[in-house]
Amino acid sequence: MKNNNAVVWPQKRTDPLLLKAKQVASAYSKSTGAQSCVMDMNYLSIPEIFDEVNTEKNICLYCMKHRRQLSVNKNKDFFFHPCREMHIKNMKSAHDSGGACVYSCELGFNFWTSPIYSGRRFIGALIGGGFLCNDPQETAEKMLSMGDGSESKEEILERLKPFPQVDSLHVEALAELMQDCAEFLSKDNGNHHEALRRKLHQQSEISEELEKIKEKYPLGHPTPEYPLGIEKTLLEAVRRGDPTEALDLLNHLLGLLLFIHPDEFKYIQLRVLELAVHLSRMENTSMGLCSTFPGMAQQFIKPIEKAGDIEELIDTLHLMTRHLAEQASSFQKIRHFSALKRAEQFIKSNFTRKLSLKEIATASGLSAPYFSTIFRKEMGENLSVYLNRLRVEKASQLLIETNLPLSEISSLSGFEDKSWFSKIFKSYNGINPAKFRQIRKKPSPEIPEIDLSENYRKSIKKNASN
Numbered sequence: 001m002k003n004n005n006a007v008v009w010p011q012k013r014t015d016p017l018l019l020k021a022k023q024v025a026s027a028y029s030k031s032t033g034a035q036s037c038v039m040d041m042n043y044l045s046i047p048e049i050f051d052e053v054n055t056e057k058n059i060c061l062y063c064m065k066h067r068r069q070l071s072v073n074k075n076k077d078f079f080f081h082p083c084r085e086m087h088i089k090n091m092k093s094a095h096d097s098g099g100a101c102v103y104s105c106e107l108g109f110n111f112w113t114s115p116i117y118s119g120r121r122f123i124g125a126l127i128g129g130g131f132l133c134n135d136p137q138e139t140a141e142k143m144l145s146m147g148d149g150s151e152s153k154e155e156i157l158e159r160l161k162p163f164p165q166v167d168s169l170h171v172e173a174l175a176e177l178m179q180d181c182a183e184f185l186s187k188d189n190g191n192h193h194e195a196l197r198r199k200l201h202q203q204s205e206i207s208e209e210l211e212k213i214k215e216k217y218p219l220g221h222p223t224p225e226y227p228l229g230i231e232k233t234l235l236e237a238v239r240r241g242d243p244t245e246a247l248d249l250l251n252h253l254l255g256l257l258l259f260i261h262p263d264e265f266k267y268i269q270l271r272v273l274e275l276a277v278h279l280s281r282m283e284n285t286s287m288g289l290c291s292t293f294p295g296m297a298q299q300f301i302k303p304i305e306k307a308g309d310i311e312e313l314i315d316t317l318h319l320m321t322r323h324l325a326e327q328a329s330s331f332q333k334i335r336h337f338s339a340l341k342r343a344e345q346f347i348k349s350n351f352t353r354k355l356s357l358k359e360i361a362t363a364s365g366l367s368a369p370y371f372s373t374i375f376r377k378e379m380g381e382n383l384s385v386y387l388n389r390l391r392v393e394k395a396s397q398l399l400i401e402t403n404l405p406l407s408e409i410s411s412l413s414g415f416e417d418k419s420w421f422s423k424i425f426k427s428y429n430g431i432n433p434a435k436f437r438q439i440r441k442k443p444s445p446e447i448p449e450i451d452l453s454e455n456y457r458k459s460i461k462k463n464a465s466n
Helices: 016-032 047-053 060-066 075-080 084-097 136-146 153-159 168-185 192-216 228-240 243-260 265-281 296-306 310-350 357-364 368-379 383-401 406-412 418-429 433-441 449-465
Strands: 035-040 101-104 109-118 121-132
Touching: 016 035, 016 047, 016 109, 016 121, 016 168, 035 047, 047 075, 060 075, 060 136, 075 084, 084 101, 084 109, 084 121, 084 192, 101 168, 109 168, 109 192, 121 168, 136 153, 168 192, 192 243, 192 310, 228 243, 228 265, 228 310, 243 265, 243 310, 265 296, 265 310, 296 310, 310 357, 310 368, 310 383, 357 368, 368 383, 383 406, 383 418, 383 433, 406 418, 406 433, 418 433
Parallel strands: none
Antiparallel strands: 035 121, 101 109, 109 121
């Protein structure tokens, strides 16, 4: 009679990437002392590692034997593992987040898992274990109570010797290393781990925004309109090159959009597309950029048009906003460097005369107020302090190297009058110009050779007479 409840096992070859994962898992186990296993997309260990997992070091065999009275003779027997659902749940959790998931079974054994991808397709996972989070005595008591009585506590404790107790930091480090291994295996497949983690973080931030909005607009309260003001401020933050503020504003805007139009994917997609077009065509006056950002339609707008869900829309818009803001920031830094270099050259050629902020800013190519702000931010001092420092350095050189009068040195150094020159000079050097010249130009005391000889002879004669 045909058994209608029998499990049908698809006859499929193991994915080559999982065979490569087997080699990585073997190296991982040898280097860390942890146990490792490669699972396929059906959450079963691949058959090629059956001999490696079917050993006494696999504590899961105890549960199968003493809780389910099952013997493991082939790889498919693991399908009936009593903790299979627990492992599947955590592999799915790791898959959803694109990161490592650490967990423990009811007996107190630690496990951790990380997903493996081929492109964006989940094809399996790595699982690690081999350590206890409980005292061995406590775990032995639990195993004794859950078992079938065929093993004594002493025998169970002997079985537990290969499983040392470790702290959570140790397990987290092992999980992080396994995550690196999983990402190495998936590295040629679009950084899917990173994308999943990024999306999870975005969802968390927007969920927080939604909660704040719901508190502000409780049930029965008039629904707010689309926040055009926030959109304008967002565009300004991007132009300024401030990715942090831009993304905060974007999260708030998206939170409002999802609140106002829940379950209206097409409408939200149109709004997101409209914002993306504004971002790509914006005129960045602070950078002098008046054309559409190159490749923007291909890189961001088309993915928004083809997005199949809210997560994709949000992720693409986040990436676009960050990219533009960081690009603007980098462009501004380059431009600031160029402008400050031009200003520096102009100042060093003209600081010996009276200079105005306006003519220095004109030489830099920036407006006077903007130049003043940028100069102070980039140079760490305001323009007047910088100019005075250059002039004092010039005056110090003239005081040492020439005999020119102080009034002439004051003029040649760019100071308006002698009294102001003296005041500024003293604020930098601690003494006035005349004292500075006296100290720096005073010759070092020297004793003429003849005097030395005479003194020496006198001392010889004096000692001889004594």
